[in-house]
Amino acid sequence: MKELVFATNNKHKLEEIRAIMSGKYLIRSLNDIGFYEEIVEDADTIQGNAMIKADCITKRFGMNCFADDTGLEVEALGGAPGVYSARYAGEHCSYQDNVNKMLAAMKGMQNRKAVFRTVIALNLDGKSYLFEGRCEGAIIDAPRGEAGFGYDPIFLPDGYDQTFAEMPSEQKNAISHRGRAMQQLIRFLSEEGL
Ligand code: ITT
Numbered sequence: 001m002k003e004l005v006f007a008t009n010n011k012h013k014l015e016e017i018r019a020i021m022s023g024k025y026l027i028r029s030l031n032d033i034g035f036y037e038e039i040v041e042d043a044d045t046i047q048g049n050a051m052i053k054a055d056c057i058t059k060r061f062g063m064n065c066f067a068d069d070t071g072l073e074v075e076a077l078g079g080a081p082g083v084y085s086a087r088y089a090g091e092h093c094s095y096q097d098n099v100n101k102m103l104a105a106m107k108g109m110q111n112r113k114a115v116f117r118t119v120i121a122l123n124l125d126g127k128s129y130l131f132e133g134r135c136e137g138a139i140i141d142a143p144r145g146e147a148g149f150g151y152d153p154i155f156l157p158d159g160y161d162q163t164f165a166e167m168p169s170e171q172k173n174a175i176s177h178r179g180r181a182m183q184q185l186i187r188f189l190s191e192e193g194l
Contacts, residue, residue, distance in 0.1 A: 001026045002194060005033055005065035007053040012149035013068060013178070020173050020182045025189075033061060046071045046083050047130060050121035058123040066122040066185065068178060072151050074139060075113040077105060085151070095150050099143055102154060112138040114155065116177035120185050129188065133180030148172060 003026045006017050018027050030036070039056045041049040046069045053067030071082040081088035081098075089097035106112065113136070120131040136158050143153035145165030152164035157175055164172050173179040 003028055005030075005057060005061075005063050007039070007057045007065050007067035009038065010149075013070075016169070016173055016176075016178055017068070017182065019169060020179060021186070024186065030057070033057075033063070035060070041069070041086075044083060046117055047119045047121070047132075049083065050119045050130070051128070054121040054123045054128070064122075064124050066120055068118055068120050068181065070116060070118045070177060072155070073115050073117060074102070074106070076109045076111040099151060099154055102139060102151065103141065103143075106139055106141070112140070114139050116151075116155065118177040118181040120181045122185060122188075124192075124194075131181045131184040131188065133177045133182070133184065135175060135177040135180065 002024075004021075005028045006014060007030060008014055009030060014027070014029050021027050035057065039053050041052055043049045043052055050067050050069035053069065054065055057063060057065045057067075069083075071085045073079045073082050081102075085098070087093060089101040115137070116135045118133045122129045122131070138156045138158070139154050140156050140163065143165070144163045145153050147167070147169060148165040152172075155164050156162075157164065160167065160175075164176065
């Protein structure tokens with residue numbers, strides 16, 4: 001089977017990407033290629049951070065690879081936490097800390113609209129490509145569900161009555177920001193004959 005390196009240190013993302021790519025590509029993680037360092041993501045855009053991760057691996061190993069950067073943009077918070085979604089509640093905070101901070105910030109707010117955005121950066125044979133996926137929804141007022149990760153328990157995608165943390169992973173992957181960005185990546189790779 002064809003192989004691709006996915007530049008992430010997030011095991012939940014790796015699981016999702018492996019499920020989405022299953023049967024099509026063998027996804028190699030950073031551990032699989034012997035890379036254990038933390039990549040400093042200091043761009044001020046989602047796109048910039050996706051490129052930093054992919055470029056780090058391509059430069060170090062000379063390999064084709066792709067990376068995902070994701071942010072949750074909340075309308076009533078002026079688009080925050082956006083590119084800072086991982087560290088919303090501070091350096092080394094937990095997913096639970098981020099969820100608690102978001103619920104406190106949104107307390108009593110009527111406008112609950114939010115969008116998850118994923119940008120995938122792909123480095124392939126000396127060229128770079130970007131793919132974006134979005135999923136619109138709402139921030140609910142208390143966590144629901146145990147599946148998924150990050151902000152999943154408080155994100156209700158539009159048109160569904162289950163949060164990302166309540167729905168089966170196949171359903172999240174079919175409609176999520178990451179799933180949609182991956183569908184574009186898969187289409188591109190197949191058009192390239194890869
Ligand atoms: P890598 O950079 O190593 O890929 P990361 O966890 O730092 O992993 P991001 O910067 O892209 O990843 O993600 C920002 C945060 O957004 C992440 O830590 C989660 O809290 C949240 N997040 C990302 N994808 C999510 C998803 O599908 N559902 C819920 N929350 C998500």
